[in-house]
Amino acid sequence: MIEISPLLSDPYFSRLKSLVIEVTGMAFYADKDNDLALIVSDRMSQCGVKGCALYLERLQADKGEMEALVAELTIGETYFFRHMEQFQALRQVVLPDILERNAGTRRLRIWSAGCATGPEPYTLAIMLKREFGARIEGWHVSILGTDINQKFLTRAREGRYDHWAFRATPEQILRECFEPVGKQWQIKPEYKSLVSFQYHNLTQNRFPSIVDNIAGFDIIICRNVVIYFSPETVADLVPRFHDTLVEGGWLVMGHAEPSMDLFRQFRTVTFPGAVLFQRQDASAFVEPARLAPAPLPPMPLPARPTPVRRPLPVTKPQPVAVPAATLDNPPLDHLRTLADQGRWDEALAACDQLLRHEVLDWRVHYLHALIQEQVGDAEACEAGLRRAIYLERRAVMAHYHLGLFLLRKDDADGARRSFRNVLTLLVDQPEDSVVDEGETLTAGQMRETVAMHMKLLGGSQA
Ligand SMILES: C[S@@+](CC[C@H](N)C(=O)[O-])C[C@H]1O[C@@H](n2cnc3c(N)ncnc32)[C@H](O)[C@@H]1O
Incomplete structure (x- = not known):
């Protein structure tokens, strides 16, 4: 394997680092030269390339290599029912609010942005079906999971997980919603069918965009993703999340994430152990009485605190900057x-x-x-x-x-x-x-x- 020190003194290392940050948005790597060098040197030895200049050339010419690098840079830490308090807020207030408001159209659209291997969108599917099954009978429900890491997406589509992914999942839910397959657990088709997955790079792909299927959501959930981005990137993303929600739609971010200042456009709603943001719409406000602290949740709280793990960044083929196709119509x-x-x-x-x-x-x-x-x-x-x-x-x-x-x-x-x-x-x-x-x-x-x-x-x- 290539030694780290030569890589760090390679004159093209900083250009490589800029490319990684530009493509993934993961400014996290700005001051993690050692971590980045480790990952890059491993990729370089896998493809038999010596030196950052040659590897840069390789990345430009070979989209597959960029994908492989992104897969190594990205951190996919995730599990079912992660941060239960947020799911309780969704279950007790947000979903009833949306189901009532959408009763006429009988549609529900949810986006899990940065879904990793899928537990987050599948948790939503399980909660929806089990708790609101009768109310959404005959509805058009779609839960979309997107990520920049193609390997994660492939695993998400499979929907099969090790026991560790259920460390915060009530045993009964595990037994009723999953089938054992060897040492793993396969999500049952009735939940799986509510969820679809697609590639999407939050920092490079424009949104809202109906062409990309990223528009008009009732709920956007983007947790433990923007922690890796620069404050400028996050400040750019939050208004775009706003515009990608329908009026009265809800945004769920990680519990320790961006400064409240960024959410001025939203109505901030505090729940026990969770803060959510609602896109303002004069006719869509939830009555204050309905936001009173919710009764004790029947679902158990997470079995253990979220383990703190070294975050990893992701990369994906860099889209070419081109002018938007404009039609004078x-x-x-x-x-x-x-x-x-x-x-x-x-x-x-x-x-x-x-x-x-x-x-x-x-x-x-x-x-x-x-x-x-x-x-x-x-x-x-x-x-x-x-x-x-x-x-x-x-x-x-x-x-x-x-x-x-x-x-x-x-x-x-x-x-x-x-x-x-x-x-x-x-x-x-x-x-x-x-x-x-x-x-x-x-x-x-x-x-x-x-x-x-x-x-x-x-x-x-x-
Ligand atoms: C720590 S996981 C969070 C998974 C899930 N949201 C949760 O909280 O359990 C972070 C995810 O963000 C994804 N990610 C990182 N940069 C991204 C980008 N620019 N666009 C889309 N997804 C990105 C990673 O691939 C990874 O799957």
Whole structure:
């Protein structure tokens, strides 16, 4: 293995460090040269590269290596029912509030940002189903877990865990919600089916963005993630979380995280052992009486305090900075804005209006389809995507979303076909050219994303 000291005196080490921090947002590494050098030197010896300059070249040329480095830098410490007080606040006040407010639309959208291997979003699924099962019968519930670490995401999708992940989980929940598989525990399908996972880099991918499926959430939970970021990065993220919530939606951050000052836009609500933030909306305030200290929780408190562990950062292929694709079409822009803000009903009304005049514009059908998916109308979503493709065979984003849609429907062959269409359409596109209707998404990034889905599907990319 390469010794640490030569790496630290390598003239390109600081450039490597800047790249790591830029790509992951993990300013945590700014003063952890030894830790970083250890991780990097290990990766360098794995790929047989000597010196930071060559390794930098390798990182630029080989997205897989960047992914492997990110996987080593990131800290995935997580477990079920972590910080129980926050789950109690969600269970006793936040979820009843949202279920009441969404009774008309019968939709619930939750985002676990920085979900690691998945216990956080699965805990939410278990709590929802067990505590509110009857009330959400027939609802369109979606819990999305995102992370920058592809290895964590693969494990999250598997949903199988060692006993240690249940150190704060009541025994009864473990036995009733999981099946033993060897020495591990597999989450049961009725809970698993509520949760989906996707790659997302909080510091590099723009949000809110309906195109990325990151918009209009009722709850965002982002815990033990921003502790690794610089104060500037966090100050940039908090208003974006705000804009990614529907009015009256709730933000849950780690209990010892950013300064309260950053949450001025929100209403701060204190619960026993937890502080949550609600996006202000004159009509959405919870009555003060309902915020009174909750009765004693029936779920046990964490069995032991959260172990303090050395945090690790993550990296992911660095998106190319490109200008956003701009279309001079104000009504369409307005529609995108409504959709990004999760104002689904207004967005659908705007679609209907546009469709009266622009029936042959694939973009309107495409956006209409994405919105239909968010409001839970799978049939309309699929029909809309197919119509968009019928109108514009080269509509890469429509093929891509159709692939994702079919993947969720467990139609692996159909999904593979759609992803292959994407790759075929992009075959001559330069790496950094922007994909039409993909916002800032480049052809290179799209190829990489599709390749990842193909890999998970186990299909050939040819
Ligand atoms: C300590 S885990 C927290 C897991 C879970 N939220 C919890 O509290 O149990 C931190 C997670 O943040 C992810 N992460 C770090 N930087 C990120 C970024 N820029 N974008 C998205 N996720 C990131 C890591 O990969 C890791 O899985």
